[in-house]
Amino acid sequence: MTPKISFRDVVKSFPVKGGSFTALNGASLDIADEEFVTVVGPSGCGKSTLLSMAAGLVEPTAGEVLVDGEHVRGPGPDRGVIFQQYALFPWLTVRKNVEFGLRLADLPPGERTRRAEHAIELVGLTEFADALPKTLSGGMKQRCAIARAYAVDPAVLLMDEPFGALDALTRVQLQDQLLRTWSQDRRTVLFITHDVDEAVYLARRVVVMAARPGRIHTVIDVDLPYPRTEEIRLSPEFGRIRNEVWHSVYHQAAPLPT
Template sequence: MHPKLAVRDVSKVFRQGGKPLSVLEKINLHLYPNEFVCIVGASGCGKSTLLNIIAGLSEPSGGQVQVDGEVVQGPGADRGMVFQSYTLFPWLTVAENISFGLKLRALSSTEIRERVAYYLNVVGLTQFARAYPKQLSGGMKQRVAIARALANEPEVLLMDEPFGALDAQTKEQMQLFLLGLWEQTRTSILLITHDLEEAIFLAQRIYVMSAHPGRIQRELEVSLPLHRSLDLKLTPAFIELKRQVIHTLRGESNP
C-alpha cells in the first residue's frame, strides 16, 4: 500500500544570531490511507515546525513532503489544518465560518450549502448554524474548526495540539468525538501532541520525537481495539504503552 502522506529526510535549519540552528534533522514518517497517526514529543522538539512544513506553510531546508506521490510546494486543498487556537472569524456565524474556504473554490452555491449542512450534522452543531463563536464553548468552537477543515474534503487532516486549550474533562470528550468522527469519515489524520495519553488513545501508530534537533526516536504500533472508550486508559495494555513512550522520551534503553 502506498502512503497517503510521506515525509522524506526533512530537515529544518533556522538562523539565530547569524548562526545556524538545526530544529529538525532527517525526519522520515508516513501516513497510510484512512490511518490515524500521532506525533508525540516534549515542547520545543519541533513538532509544530514539522506540521507547518507538511501543511506547506514553511519550506524544509532539506528533504521533501509528498501527498499521494506529489511533492508539496505550498498550502493546498489536499491538506486541512486544525490549530490549537480556534482561528474562527468572530464576525461570521458557525455556518459562514465553515463555508469560508469553500467560497474561495469553484463550487456552486448549492454544493456549498449541502456541504455545510452535512458537516454541521457530522460535528453535531446543526442547531448552532446561526450562532457566533462568542456564543460557543471551547469544545464547540473546535468542532467548528474541524468541520471547516473537513468541508474542503482534504486528503489529509493535520491537527496541531487541537485540544491543548481545553480543560481535562472537555478534552476527553473531544477525544471521543474525534475518534467517532474518524470512524465515520475515515479521513487520514496526523495529529501532534505532548499529551502521551491522548496520543495512545487516539492513534493507530505513534512517532516519538526527541529534541535539539528534532528527530524521530521511535515508531510504536498501538495494538488496541479500534472502538475505544475512556476506560481503555485504565487497562494494563494502555499503561504498558504509556510506559514505553515515557522510557523512549527519557532516552532510556530497553524500554
C-alpha cells in the same frame, strides 16, 4: 502502495544570530492512507515544524516531503490544517464559518450548504449552526474549526495541538468526538500533542521525537481496537503502551537546570 504522506531525510534549519538552528535533522516517516498518527516529544523537538512542512507552510532545508507521491510545494485543498487557536470569524455564524472555505472554492450555493451541513452534523453542532462564536464554549469552537476543515473535503487533516488549551474533561470529550467523526468520514490524520494519554488514545501509531536536533526517536504501534472507549483507556494494555510512550519521551527530554 504509495504512502499518503512521506517525510524523507527531512532537515530544517532556521537562521539565528551568529549562525543557524537545526529544528529537524534527517526525519523520515511514512503515513498510510486513512491512518491516524500522533506525534509526541519534548519541547523543541520539531513536532510543529514537521506538520508545517506537510501543510506546505514551511519548506525543508534538505530532504523532501510528499503527499500521494507528489512533492509538497505549498498549501493545498487536499490538506486541512487545524491549530490550537480556533481562528473563527467572530461576525459569522457556525454555518457561515464552515462555508467560508467552500466560498473560496467557488462552489454553487446548494453544494456549499450540503457540505457545510454534513460537516456540522459530523461534529455534533447542528443545533448551534446559526450561533455566533462568542456564544460557544471553547470545545464547541474547536469542533467548528474541525467542521470547517472537513467541509472542504481534504484527504489529509493536520492537527497541531488542537485541544491543548481546553480543560481536561472537554479535551476527553473532544477526543471521542474526533474519533467518531474520523470513523464516519475517514481521513489521514497527523496529530501533534504534548499529552501522552491523548497520543495513545487516538492513534494507530505514536511517533516519539527527540530534540536537539529534532529527529524521530521511535515509532510505537497502538494495537488497540476502534472504537476507543473509556474501558480501553482504563485497560492494562492501554497502560502498558502509555508507559512505553512516556518512558520514550521522558528519557529524551533534557533535564531542567538546577
